[in-house]
Structure formats: structure tokens, C-alpha cells
Amino acid sequence: MSVMKKMDVLGLLQEHGAVVAGHFQLASGLHSPVYVQTALVLQYPHVAQKLAKALASKFSSRVDVVISPGMSSVVLGQEVARILKCRAIFAERNNGMVAFRRQFKLAPGERVLVIEDVLTTGRLSAEIVTLAQAYGARVIGVGAIVDRSTSGLCLSVPARTLISYPLQVCSPESCPQCASGIPPTDVSKQASGVMEGD
DSSP: OOOOOHHHHHHHHHHTTOEEEEEEEOTTSOEEEEEEOTHHHHTSHHHHHHHHHHHHTTOOSOOSEEEEESHHHHHHHHHHHHHHTSEEEEEEEETTEEEOOTTOOOOTTOEEEEEEEEESSSHHHHHHHHHHHHTTOEEEEEEEEEEOOSSOOOOSSOEEEEEEOOOOOBOGGGOHHHHTTOOOEEHHHHTTTOOOOO
16 A cells, blocks of 8 residues: 555545544543544554555664554554554553553663554653663654644654644633543543553
8 A cells, every 4th residue: 555645544544434523531640632542553453554555664774673652553563563564562551550461571771662653742652761771671662543732742762643633621729621621531441451552
């Protein structure tokens, strides 16, 4: 397939109902009137493969391991790793800290690519970067389908995404929908407690 254009990616998200309007509390604690649910697109392996191929093409360096933070990004991470012909692992929260479980580990010097579905603040990816570096691995970057940040990402490594789709976020204290008495949907609880990108 030729290089995916930004409008192709946005079209796929909209076609599969992955851009949802409402009142959402994100994993970061921030509120937003729009939520991007990439799982609705990634449930189709042929589409996930197209997105993964486009994302993998953003990184030219050799990769030894792709790390995904939790269930929302595992499918995408697996597909990117398949294209890059490397391992795919994921991290989970353990007592409030991001950690490897299931006997996953990294060797010193391994080249790591962090793959998320959606970046909002970059905080979760930053935790994964720190975790990988604690093992002595070299993190070459963070990749995601959507960068929905409005004020930059808190990352110490390059971040490359398929689309930039800045979406309004606010604290619960300054949320107009909260002020109107509209209760938010907690998307992190909808995901049964697994880590969601933030």
C-alpha cells in the first residue's frame, strides 16, 4: 500500500465510529468533549495492518522490541513488531507503577520503540520510556496513530504520529459540561482498569 495520507487515517477513524462526541474523563484525569476509540478500527486486522505499516515507516532505525502500554495498544504494537520483525511486549500497572509482568524483560542495549494508539499528554509513554531505560535499553522513539495534544507532549524521545488531531481538554474544575451538571463517562473504567493512553 502507498503511504497513508492524514485524511486517509482520519477517514478510517470516522468511518468506523472511532471519533465519539460526549463528555469523557480521560485516564489523565482531564475531561474532553471528544474521545478517540481506536479499538473500533483496530478490531479489523487488515486495517490494523495498514495503520501499523504506516506507523512503522516513520522510524528508520533498527528496532529490537516494541513496547505497548496496556490493552488499548497491544494489537497495534503487535502489528508494528510484525512489520519490523522484532519482539512485541507490553507493560501493565502494578501497585500504581508501570511494570513488566509475565516474565517480560529487556536486555541492556536493546533498541525499543514505544507504540501507543492515542497520545494526549504523553505521560504514560514517558513512564514506559523511563521503565525501558531502567533496564539499560535505548528508546528510539514513541509512535502513535493520533496525537491529540494541544500543548506539546512530555517526552524525552522523538514522537511520530500518523495524524495530529488536537482536541479540547480541561481540568474537571474548568469543564463547562461539569458546570452544566453533565456527568462524565470515565473511559479508563470502561476499559476494565487497563492502562489507556494519556
